[in-house]
Amino acid sequence: MKKTFIKSIEDPVLKEPQLIVGLPGVGNVGKIASDYLINELNAKRFAVLYSPHFPYHVTISEEGIIRLLNNEFFYFISEKKKPDLVILKGDSQSQTISGQYEVAGLITDVCKKFNIKKIITMGGYVNTNLDEDPKVFAAINHPDLNAWIEKSSIIKCEIGSPVVGTAGLLLGIAKLNDIKGICLLGETPGFISDAKAAKAILKQVLALTELDLDLSKLDEMYQELKEKLERIEEIEKEKGFIKKLKEEFSPDVKDLSYLG
Amino acid sequence: MKKTFIKSIEDPVLKEPQLIVGLPGVGNVGKIASDYLINELNAKRFAVLYSPHFPYHVTISEEGIIRLLNNEFFYFISEKKKPDLVILKGDSQSQTISGQYEVAGLITDVCKKFNIKKIITMGGYVNTNLDEDPKVFAAINHPDLNAWIEKSSIIKCEIGSPVVGTAGLLLGIAKLNDIKGICLLGETPGFISDAKAAKAILKQVLALTELDLDLSKLDEMYQELKEKLERIEEIEKEKGFIKKLKEEFSPDVKDLSYLG
Amino acid sequence: MKKTFIKSIEDPVLKEPQLIVGLPGVGNVGKIASDYLINELNAKRFAVLYSPHFPYHVTISEEGIIRLLNNEFFYFISEKKKPDLVILKGDSQSQTISGQYEVAGLITDVCKKFNIKKIITMGGYVNTNLDEDPKVFAAINHPDLNAWIEKSSIIKCEIGSPVVGTAGLLLGIAKLNDIKGICLLGETPGFISDAKAAKAILKQVLALTELDLDLSKLDEMYQELKEKLERIEEIEKEKGFIKKLKEEFSPDVKDLSYLG
């Protein structure tokens, strides 16, 4: 296994398909969003991408079975007149620089094969001081998409900003192949799996793809996480209190360590 | 030498062969186990794998001769009705991510060439608080192997656990080639060459392969190591005591260092 | 996208062309210089180089559009009897060792295609104690260029000095292809975008290429930067003063952190 490759499972016929990409990254925003879409739409898997640039371990699937880390392509047939969807989710991104370009190049090949007209990539944008509802930032690879951004609440990324990883590189390579694309980045503190940011970008994805979908389960996910974090924080506080007590009332352990 | 390659020494004819893999890693559990099997079974070397992704040094063999780091394939012809064995041992694993995939891919090619039906990979699983007999954990790449685990004392690895290195990757790539496999991980504190953990997984390997083998020499190895460690610990304690004495009774050397 | 490649936009016919290279690096000297040349000469873009060894992110162009990081070739048709120019500017240099050689090799291929007679690479040379006008250092890949250096105020780099990155490698590879070249390095403290050092090397470039160009806008750029730096320094001083005050008059915050 020397190269990134794609194993095809099915060759769906798709009308005017759009690709939506959500991979692990800052706050796991992209991954949460693509997983949610695939589950709620009951989208069907049709191809799997493997790469020798993914981390060198396997994972154990929900069926308790070893499998290579991968990126998976799903499709969803929309109602008449609406674009069909291809959704890409995954365990991981490439761990090497040239692997990042290799993987994004291969995803672009899939776009060409299925005649994909537009790409939407999803990710997170770190704001450690975030104290309100996450904003959504966007970057586009073609001026045609400006009109859409202007009528939305989305903020355009500033000139010179980097967009890191597959979410950015894919749109850069796609552009060389005349495929239009937009990258949506949800504001997130970054250190948590941020369902709130995922919801914020999915709202925009629904508008872009004319899709109808209930996003309320993401509120529940966020609520659960929040409660879990609060519990952890409390435990940590208590631990800190106990630790402080111990330190005050016990002799200096270090000085004794060698006399054992 | 730009690619991983295999140098063939002999082309054995094998009946229903199973591959057993033990390479260096956590606690050296896999390596100890494969070395033990090869020595006790007097298995015969038939192929050697070299890779430009192994560390960039040579080693000096027991015959006092320089040789490249490698992974070596041995075979063992079992009694009638029992599966023949291929055993893979080695000096090292790949030092680069893509090299890890390249090596595991080439081992899979060997499996296909010799029509190997099942792979058993062996390794360690770190538990720094280990204070009793090491447990054995397992991960499988096909549900057929569940039955076997259920009737044993093995614990299944949890969903989402990573299995790192060749022990995992080989089973991931093998799965894509319809070769079934199981990974056995022995609990180990990790920082020692752990013959006790190796014995624990070899017990399970014997059951899986219907092999009969005396494992008692691993007890001796473990006993020797334990005594050596205790001696080191004592010396360290004494050193610490002396160091403390010296610190208390000598002037501050640092202040004088520039005045010579 | 597995290899560095060049996308051609136009195939200009050039007379006795010379290549001038300025990429990001120490003090951004080379980049400032090549950007300036291209803007002031209104040079025309004719080819773009992309590489999987550039950083794995895209940038947002001045038109607000995502694009891959790249190196861009421009040409400028000079008056009769003077050499035409090819100018290479870029966002980035390769992030891997072998990528550095790959990119420099491909730029050499462009030189051969357009029958380029001489290469001038531009960069910075760190001098952290710089307190006067930056000197210009040079290294050449052919003794023919010595004559030119001797009649200028340029200082030759010492024997054994390394010239790092594309500015150096390109001249090393070009030499193997019988293309002459000179590397000009402007002295710079290194931590700022140094328009002063850029001006110093551009003066020499003008002499080498018989080009006429007003460099005074670089003085303005330098002046602006200087004022900005002074403002930052003042703010930092003030912050430091306030911080000191706070530390003296507030209780030890750390001790309270766990008691909330």
Add this chain to the structure above:
Amino acid sequence: MKKTFIKSIEDPVLKEPQLIVGLPGVGNVGKIASDYLINELNAKRFAVLYSPHFPYHVTISEEGIIRLLNNEFFYFISEKKKPDLVILKGDSQSQTISGQYEVAGLITDVCKKFNIKKIITMGGYVNTNLDEDPKVFAAINHPDLNAWIEKSSIIKCEIGSPVVGTAGLLLGIAKLNDIKGICLLGETPGFISDAKAAKAILKQVLALTELDLDLSKLDEMYQELKEKLERIEEIEKEKGFIKKLKEEFSPDVKDLSYLG
């Protein structure tokens, strides 16, 4: 430039040639030794090896000219009945793991082309407590060479010792191609360019190759270095003394830095 390659300058006809390799490494022992041999024998350059795995900078040659880092092959025609010599010196070793194997593989190809019968690689062996004349250690890639070691004062490297870099890898790869070789390692403190260790291994090289050569210039080199080191040490001591004085008699500069 994507691969390691060799540029041929001349195709000498050599009788029973032996290859002697000395590249930069610990204490620069190998490099000093090969440089010395080439200079004293007035050996002739016939091929140059370039690699995209060498450091990504050029150097400035003694003629003041930029050149790529390289490894250079020289030959020396010996008197009748004695073996001719090929000597390999160089600026650098590969900076990547797989590059190390690639370069050593290509050197082996040169050995096959010129029908080289024996390889001697030279390097250093760190001993930070070295207080007497450096010993020479050796590792061989074929038992035939044992006889030679046994009648010399050389110490055999212990079983399991690693021999790092080209000095080791070359003999590992050569062995796969049935070329015999020995690695000679001179004891060195490692942090200096150690002409004394170089002399110690060259003595053995002369015996192995039946070569007659005056090694006394290495004593002078060592003496010069020693005096230089002593002067540096003295300066450092003085600096330390002055620094200490300054610290005692000046106010705490740090406390004032923010108040300007």
